Structure formats: C-alpha cells, structure tokens
Amino acid sequence: MVTSVPLVKIPTPLGNKDRILAAIDMGTNSLHLVVVKIDPSLPAFTIIDRDKETVRLGDCGTQDNLKPEVMDRAIVTLERFQQIAKSANAEQIIAVATSAVREAPNGKEFLNRIAEELNLSVNLISGQEEARRIYLGVLSAMEFNNQPNIIIDIGGGSTELILGDSDTPRTLSSTKVGAVRLMKEFVTTDPISKSEFMYLQAYIRGLLERPTEELLANIKQGEKPRLVGTAGTIEALATINAYEKLGNIPIPLGGYQLSFAELEELVNKLRKLSISERLAILGMSERRAEIILAGALVLKEAMSLLKMKSVTVCESSLREGVIVDWMLNHGLIEDRLRFQSSIRQRNTLKIAQKYQVNLEYSERVACWALYLFDQTLGLLHEWGCEERELLWSAGILHNCGVYVSHSEHHKHSYYLIRNGELLGYSQIEIEVIANLARYHRKSLPKKKHDYYQNLPKKYQQVVSQLSALLRLAVALDRRQKGAIANVTCWLNKNQRQFHLWLRPADPKDNCALEFWSLEYKKEAFEKEFGLTLIANLETVPFYSNLITK
Secondary structure: OHHHOOOOOOOOOOOOOOEEEEEEEEOOOOEEEEEEEEEOOOOEEEEEEEEEEOOOOOOOOHHHOOOHHHHHHHHHHHHHHHHHHHHOOOOEEEEEEOHHHHHOOOHHHHHHHHHHHHOOOEEEOOHHHHHHHHHHHHHHHOOOOOOOEEEEEEOOOOEEEEEEOOOOOOEEEEEOOOHHHHHHHHOOOOOOOHHHHHHHHHHHHHHHHHHHHHHHHOOOOOOOOEEEEEOHHHHHHHHHHHHHHHOOOOOOOOOOEEEHHHHHHHHHHHOOOOHHHHOOOOOOOHHHHHHHHHHHHHHHHHHHHHOOOEEEEOOOOHHHHHHHHHHHHOOOOOOOOHHHHHHHHHHHHHHHHHOOOOHHHHHHHHHHHHHHHHHHEOOOEOOOHHHHHHHHHHHHHOOHHHHOOOOOHHHHHHHHHHOOOOOOOOHHHHHHHHHHHHOOOOOOOOOOOHHHHOOOHHHHHHHHHHHHHHHHHHHOOOOOOOOEEEEEEEEEOOOOEEEEEEEEOOOOOOOHHHHHHHHHHHHHHHHHHOOEEEEEEOOOOOOOOOEEO
C-alpha cells in the first residue's frame, strides 16, 4: 500500500568515523570560516581551524547594490577559505549568506558568480532561519537546564532575538538594526554629535520595541530568563570591559558577564571618542572601532526593553548552528537537540494548517509523489534525499493557494509558500518548493517565467523533473478520496514506455476520473523523460518492485 511510504526518508547515519566539515557565514560585516571534526559516536564536534575577514558586504553602493570591489574581496576571501578547508580534508563546505546579500538587488547575481568562479554553493537564508540556526549554535555550547534563555545576536545588518528553553524556540525574530547598517545610514559626524546620537538611540529603540514585546509576551509567569549574547559586537564589548576590569581577556570568553551598568558606562565613553581615539582602547580592532558604538547602542536598548541587568557571552553562533543543523539532517544527533531534526516537516505542516490545507488529501499526494520518486530513482533521475524532501514539502503545500482563491490557485500557492517563512530551508530551497507547487497544474515550466528562470540551472532541472512527478501524484488522487490503493510501475526501455498499473481501493471502482486526470497531466512527464506514459487497471499479477525490460 502506498500509505506505508514514509513522508520523509531519514538519512542514514554516517557511522562512527570522524568527519571533517567546514561552515562559512557570509555576514554583513565579516566572513567567517570554521572547520570542525565531528565525532558521530558522542555526537560532538571540535573546532580544528577558523578564519575571519572583515569584508563589509553591507557597505553597499547605488540602489543598495553590493559594490564590485566588495564582491571581489569576498571572492578572494572565499577562495582562501576553500583552500583552508581543503587542507583540512573537509568533505563538504556549507556556506550561508545573510542580511546584506539577502537585501541587495544584485545579491543572487553575486551568489551565481560565486558558484561559477569557485564552484561553491551558498545558501541564502531568511532572517528567521538565521535566528533558528543561531539558536542551535548557542544550544550546542551552553546548558539551558530547561530554563528560558533570551539570545541576542547583533550583526552588521540585523539583530536576532530568540527565546528558547532547550526545546523548540518560543520566538524567533530578525530586525533590520545592525552595526554596519546603522553607521552607514545615520552617522556622519566623528565623534558622533549629540543630535545624531539621540536620533540613533531613538531609532534603534523604536525598531526593537515590537520584537521585544513579542518575546516578553512568551515568558511565563515566574520565569526569569538569562540573556545570552553572541557574535562580534558583544564579544568585542566584553573584551574591552574585561581589559578594563581584569587587565586581561578570560579564556574562554564564553560565560563572561557584562552588566547593564558597565555597558552604559562604555557607551557614554565611546560616544565621546573619534574612531581613531577608539583604536587606542585595549581590545579594539581597527574595523570594529568604526561600528562599535552603533552595536553597543543596540545591545543597550535591547537590554533596557527586556529589563535585563546583565548579558552572558556565548562564543558559538550562526556558523556553529550551521554545523549542528547539518548533523541533525544527517541523523547524528539524538540528544536534547533531537526535536530540531523534524523542523522542516513540522513547519511545512504548520504552514499547511495556516492556509487550511486538507491534510488527509495532501499527505496522500505527498506519499504518491515520494513513491514515484523512489521507484524512478536511478532510472529516470539521480536526485537524493534533499530533493526528495523538497518534493514532499511541495506535495503537502501544492494546494495551499486555494486559501486565496480556487482560480489560479497554483500561482497563489507559489506566493504563499515563497513568503511563508518555511524554517529549516534555505531561500533557494523555499523557491524550489514554491516552483514545484506552482507547476503542479496548468502551464509547464518555461524560461519566460521569472520565478523559474531566476533559479540556478541545477534547480531548474529539479523543478522540471519533480513537478512532472508531482502532477502524476495529484492525478492519482483526483477525487481526493484515496480511490487508488496501490500502483505498480513498469519501465519498458526498448519501447520507451512507462506503465502505471493502478489497483483501486474498491474493486468495483473503475477510477475513470483518475485515468482521465493522468491522461491530462502526463504531458510534462512524457516531455521531460522522453517516455510514453500508459496507465491501466491492474489485471496482471502484481509487481512488487519496478521492473525494467
């Protein structure tokens, strides 16, 4: 029975052999590399190398485009990161891009250039997805003891605020207040003038009010969360404070506490100094001196709104979260992070419920799609677990556009999925899911369609081939009642025919509407794979597996 097909095939664990993995975080201010050795038997990872370059992707040019010289610097840095990863025998490099690339009109063009020149695939992630992975990074480095913790990550282009307690995060937010962005848009004086300082402070507070209110609303009565701070700004502030208070930097810096009173004193000091004068402060780096005041103000206003008396430093953040997410997706983590391994499935179903999708029906369609995917693997396509999971999500959500209107609902599905904040997926993966849903009916993928044409060539092929399978899956449940109990696939290579033998749930049912729908929807399949599709009621002995002839 097709209903026995699992919704998501869990990846096979990698065994007990140590694995080397590299992660790159392309932030608005800096590019970071971390290379780790994963011990699957624990499971845990150890950092064996790291590198950083302040590239300033967020220092945009006209119309907020990434500057050519900045992109060139980034390419050179990424090439160096690749060499470091290669020398460490890393089996894979996972790269993510955040705020600056996400918002730049030429951001995707830049990522395509990276792919062409360096053969490096960079995942563009949403603000909420960035926050989720930051949460994973912090959770892997600090013990929460099932108590609520507030996490703040102040980057160059955005600030992430997260509330979690070792379980699914209660709130995830990403706000466009970052140290590079703020200095570029609002500061023209050096040292900063009183009027610019007051305006900057008010602007930051105004943007942080909504996410902090949402976060506070999710704290239960009697709970007293700890504030945890990650990323360069907070580490720099803690380092400066440690030099002033202790005369040295604690090693590790993780766990160091900076009080609100100490932060206020530091902000008042920094606002009176020019950039060159800030460079004389122990612990201050040259590129950090330019943006430290804006970052310190973000932390100060966030702590004030959250009524926090201190912040505890955590040295793990997004790049470590990228590693943890990879381990989860490869079945390596079975401890307190295990709940996260189903993040994609749970969020897909959450979006489905939001748009009142008929889950009983959509799960049947998703099952049929996966069944056809598995039966044709190695014969008609070579896609793996990642693409299979995208197909499952598209199968669940393909009909969500009906929530807007039945007319042209496939197009509505595209926009709802595209803007639905599907956690666990990169921006390009969300785009693929949305395109698969878009092409489950009506027009086939065409180059004149912008949302299809803008996909990298590999993903265009994924959409073309898997949407053809999704169309057949939809046809197999045309009446949305589970009329087909089982399907046998038979590929006749000599005659270029693909046979589907359908067994109805009710022996008296001729499934005429399903046959009609298959005939109507088979064009995409036949065109994509160069086969003739022939569907029949099962009147021959049942084939348990795909047979090639």
